[in-house]
Amino acid sequence: MASLGSGSRGNATLLQAAETCILVDCGFSLRDIQRRAALRGIDLGDLDAILVTHEHSDHASGVATLARHYGIPVYLTHGTLASGRVANCPDVRAFNADTQLHIGAFTVQAVTVPHDAREPVQYCFEYGGQRAGVLTDLGSVTSHVRSAFNDCNLLLLEFNHDRRLLADGPYPPALKRRVGGDWGHLSNSQATELLGQLNLQRLEHLAIAHISEKNNSRDCVEAQLRDLDPVLLEKAVWACQGAGFDWIEAARDTTASKSQREPVQAP
Numbered sequence: 001m002a003s004l005g006s007g008s009r010g011n012a013t014l015l016q017a018a019e020t021c022i023l024v025d026c027g028f029s030l031r032d033i034q035r036r037a038a039l040r041g042i043d044l045g046d047l048d049a050i051l052v053t054h055e056h057s058d059h060a061s062g063v064a065t066l067a068r069h070y071g072i073p074v075y076l077t078h079g080t081l082a083s084g085r086v087a088n089c090p091d092v093r094a095f096n097a098d099t100q101l102h103i104g105a106f107t108v109q110a111v112t113v114p115h116d117a118r119e120p121v122q123y124c125f126e127y128g129g130q131r132a133g134v135l136t137d138l139g140s141v142t143s144h145v146r147s148a149f150n151d152c153n154l155l156l157l158e159f160n161h162d163r164r165l166l167a168d169g170p171y172p173p174a175l176k177r178r179v180g181g182d183w184g185h186l187s188n189s190q191a192t193e194l195l196g197q198l199n200l201q202r203l204e205h206l207a208i209a210h211i212s213e214k215n216n217s218r219d220c221v222e223a224q225l226r227d228l229d230p231v232l233l234e235k236a237v238w239a240c241q242g243a244g245f246d247w248i249e250a251a252r253d254t255t256a257s258k259s260q261r262e263p264v265q266a267p
Contacts, residue, residue, distance in 0.1 A: 001132050001154050003244025004028070004036040006209040010241070011059050013134055013156060014042060017127040020104030023072075024051045024123060024134050026062040030069055033062055040247065045070045048104045052076035053137060054117035055083040064089050075101065077110070079119020097121050111148040113138035116183040124148055130250040133157075136210040139184035141194045151199050153250035156207035156239065159224075160185035161215040169215045185210065192224040195232070205248040206232055209239040 004012040010027035014037070021042065026033055037044050050072050053059055063086050067074045073091040080086060081094045095101065097112040097119050110121040115137045122145075125132045133149045136158035149155065166180055166187075178184050186194075195206075208221055218238070225232040237245045 001134075001156065001205075001207070001249075002040045002247045003156070003207065003209065003239040004033065004040065005241055005244045006136070006156075006239035007211060007213065007241035008058055010062075011136070011210070012036065012062075012244075014040060015106065015125050015132060015134075016247075017125075017130075018105035020048050020106055021046055022049050022051060022103060022106065022108075022125075023047050023066075025053055025059040026050060026066050027058040027060065028062045030062065030065045033066060036244070039243070044072075047072050050074045051108070051123055052080055052086055053122055053134075054115060054120035055080050055085040056117060056137070057085070059137070060086050067091070075103070077119035077121055080117070083118045109148060111135075111145060113145060114140050114142065114183050116178065124152070130154075132250065136160075136186075138186060139180075140182040141186070141190060146194065146197055149194075149198065151202050153202060153204045154207070154248060155198075155203060155205070156209045157191055157195070158186045158210040159188050159191045159208050159216065159221050160210050161187050161212045162217065162220040163187050163189065165217070165220065166212075166215040171215070179212075179215070185212075188216065188221055188224045192228050195225075196228055200229060200232070203235060204250055205237060206235045207237050207239050207245060207248065211239070211241075213241065 002014045011025045013024040015022045067089040074089045075093045077097050078094045099110050101108040105127050107126040109124040113120050113122050122135045131152045132154040133152040134156045239245050
């Protein structure tokens, strides 16, 4: 896993296993995403798929242009497609939330999340007994989310805001209510509480993502992680807005996947 940037001004995440490379979201212009991908050694023409989490511009504004330029298949929910904000893609493969997909070497689980979008999902990736999760843009944690993202080797997790900084910050009241509400974004305390309910023994790398530049700080996040388990600070990487983070890799594991759900191939 590598991040090409994370935050309110654009998001994109790469997942790679064997010969398969997938991009989750593209909230950047074509020129910008090309530059960012090159820094990670990736030719975007080699992408097997673009997966879209939801239609908000910081995640989807660059998807159609990128897909058209390289002829890349785009996977997204029917609700995201119906929003009209990811239009004119040459190869669209729409699915229902909570569908399991097979894309190259990956088994991908789309997971419904509470967010103020048409049919938002986040994604878990499985390959060779290893699991990687991408989990941002949700205002609350459901039992479904906890179950889906347990046992990850790699987890990119939203730590959007510190509640006090959000309350005292520059946002207008309506935006504060949206960001801090059940359909908005995870606070540091919510993200940390979720971590405490997951299998941390299996977790090898924790990517701190979608960090608000106005309503959060690294010190605030580190204090929460330290209180839960200081070892998490050693496992943490930071997905910044400007450069994301370089490749992190799960240790080789031949253990079979615990998932017993039948795969559904997207049309």
